[in-house]
Amino acid sequence: xxxxxxxxxxxxxxxxxxxxxxxxxxxxxxxxxxxxxxxxxxxxxxxxxxxxxxxxxxxxxxxxxxxxxxxxxxxxxxxxxxxxxxxxxxxxxxxxxxxxxxxxxxxxxxxxxxxxxxxxxxxxxxxxxxxxxxxxx
Amino acid sequence: xxxxxxxxxxxxxxxxxxxxxxxxxxxxxxxxxxxxxxxxxxxxxxxxxxxxxxxxxxxxxxxxxxxxxxxxxxxxxxxxxxxxxxxxxxxxxxxxxxxxxxxxxxxxxxxxxxxxxxxxxxxxxxxxxxxxxxxxx
DNA sequence: TCGTTACTGCAAGTGGATTGCACTTACCAT
DNA sequence: ATGGTAAGTGCAATCCACTTGCAGTAACGA
Ligand SMILES: [Mn+2]
Ligand SMILES: [Mn+2]
Ligand SMILES: [Zn+2]
Ligand SMILES: [Zn+2]
Numbered sequence: 001x002x003x004x005x006x007x008x009x010x011x012x013x014x015x016x017x018x019x020x021x022x023x024x025x026x027x028x029x030x031x032x033x034x035x036x037x038x039x040x041x042x043x044x045x046x047x048x049x050x051x052x053x054x055x056x057x058x059x060x061x062x063x064x065x066x067x068x069x070x071x072x073x074x075x076x077x078x079x080x081x082x083x084x085x086x087x088x089x090x091x092x093x094x095x096x097x098x099x100x101x102x103x104x105x106x107x108x109x110x111x112x113x114x115x116x117x118x119x120x121x122x123x124x125x126x127x128x129x130x131x132x133x134x135x136x137x
Numbered sequence: 138x139x140x141x142x143x144x145x146x147x148x149x150x151x152x153x154x155x156x157x158x159x160x161x162x163x164x165x166x167x168x169x170x171x172x173x174x175x176x177x178x179x180x181x182x183x184x185x186x187x188x189x190x191x192x193x194x195x196x197x198x199x200x201x202x203x204x205x206x207x208x209x210x211x212x213x214x215x216x217x218x219x220x221x222x223x224x225x226x227x228x229x230x231x232x233x234x235x236x237x238x239x240x241x242x243x244x245x246x247x248x249x250x251x252x253x254x255x256x257x258x259x260x261x262x263x264x265x266x267x268x269x270x271x272x273x274x
Numbered sequence: 275t276c277g278t279t280a281c282t283g284c285a286a287g288t289g290g291a292t293t294g295c296a297c298t299t300a301c302c303a304t
Numbered sequence: 305a306t307g308g309t310a311a312g313t314g315c316a317a318t319c320c321a322c323t324t325g326c327a328g329t330a331a332c333g334a
Contacts, residue, residue, distance in 0.1 A: 013300045013311055035290080049314050054291065056312090070210070073263075075322090076290065091257050100255055106247055107264075114266060118237055120228050122268040126210075127244075129251060131259040150280055150331045171321080186283050191322065193281095212291090213321065 003065060003083065010063055020046045021056045022065075022081075030099045031069050031078035031090070070126055071099070091129040095136035102129065140202060140220065147200055157183045158193045159202075159218075167236045168206050168215035168227070207263055208236070228266035232273035239266065 003022060007014055024040045025032065032040070034057060038050045057079050060066040069078045071092055078099070089102045111122045140159060144151055161177045162169065169177070171194060175187045194216050197203040206215045208229055215236070226239045248259045 008301095011311085015300070015312060017313075033290090051292085051315080052313055059312095073207070091251065091255055091259070093257070094260060100257070102251060102255070104250075106243060110243055113241075114228065114239060115268075118228055118239070119271045120230070120237070120266075120268040121274055122228070122266055123231060124268075125264065125266045127262065127264045129257075129259055129262045131252075131257040131261075134256045137258055145332090148280085152281065152331070154282070188284080188323085189282055196281095 006063060006065060012059060012063070017046070017048045017052050018056050018059075020044070020048065021053060022060070025066060025079060025081050026083075028080070031071075031080040033074075033076045033078050035076070037079070069128075071128055073128075073130060089127045089129070091131060093133035093136055094130050095132055098133050098135075100133070143200060143202060149196060149200070154183070154185045154189050155193050155196075157181070157185065158190060159197070162203060162216065162218050163220075165217070168208075168217040170211075170213045170215050172213070174216070206265075208265055210265075210267060226264045226266070228268060230270035230273055231267050232269055235270050235272075237270070 001009070004014055007018070012018075020041055021037065024037055024044070028040075034050065034053050037057075038048070038053045041048050041053070057066065057068075061068050061079070065082055066079045067082050069080065069090060071078055071090065073092065073094075074097075087105055089105060090099050091102055092099045105127070107125055107127065114120065115122050138146070141151055144155070149155075157178055158174065161174055161181070165177075171187065171190050174194075175185070175190045178185050178190070194203065194205075198205050198216070202219055203216045204219045206217065206227060208215055208227065210229065211234075222238075224242055226242060227236050228239055229236045242264070244262055244264065251257065252259050
């Protein structure tokens with residue numbers, strides 16, 4: 001079941017703008033903020049409103065097709081396609097803002113410890129590193 | 138050197154409002170958002186502007202007297218006193234919003250691995266768990 | 275006590291994100 | 305293929321956390 005089918009199967013529709021949003025996300029090498037995505041769409045001459053970008057991102061997130069990252073140092077949110085890639089985290093350069101995947105999650109084992117210690121039922125976690133990338137050192 | 142001295146030593150002044158902000162933070166069992174802190178101050182009949190709360194928090198953070206948490210799921214920031222307590226992380230209840238300390242950091246060992254893999258120089262990290270607390274399960 | 279300058283309050287401004295509503299369009303049933 | 309319905313869109317307004325400008329206030333060292 002590809003992205004198109006996923007959308008249709010949920011009762012959503014595949015529209016001109018939704019296709020364009022997905023296309024930009026699929027081609028991006030790094031997670032995009034709504035504003036960046038909007039700028040990309042303008043560059044590709046796609047007539048779309050920023051609100052529509054936001055609403056599509058919400059929908060795609062609800063469908064589990066994109067992941068929302070909260071790189072809160074930035075005061076904005078970013079999205080990346082979920083397809084294929086597994087759960088992972090990111091590191092962000094404090095100087096140039098570059099964001100790189102960390103293909104690991106060291107926290108799976110920790111959940112049991114936390115649940116025992118706090119009596120919470122652990123759901124999600126967010127983890128983000130920041131530092132200086134090779135170019136900016 | 139206590140909090141008062143730290144402030145004075147840096148050329149800052151110990152004002153009525155700053156004392157009040159510190160007092161509320163010191164008595165809180167959990168990290169406070171600027172708005173919550175402001176509400177607490179009102180309850181204690183402290184005449185203060187929300188802007189002054191914000192500015193004091195910035196100052197106290199710069200002095201290293203408070204730690205700013207970025208529990209980004211909330212869309213707001215929280216502060217807690219730093220005094221004594223060491224680096225740690227938090228878990229937040231998705232239902233009632235309660236925030237609890239996790240007295241551990243599993244990431245120190247990981248820094249070397251990440252630096253080797255990404256060639257970044259790692260600075261900070263932020264880590265936050267969410268789930269359901271005992272009462273909300 | 276006085277003068278410097280950190281600090282405060284009030285008002286306005288920013289920027290990311292959300293909401294209301296009328297209009298449009300995808301797409302399923304006929 | 306067509307038409308009806310409900311999802312989706314654009315535009316404007318709004319929200320909300322947070323910041324900035326500035327004139328007036330007050331901390332505190334000389
Ligand atoms: Mn990624
Ligand atoms: Mn804490
Ligand atoms: Zn993880
Ligand atoms: Zn840590």
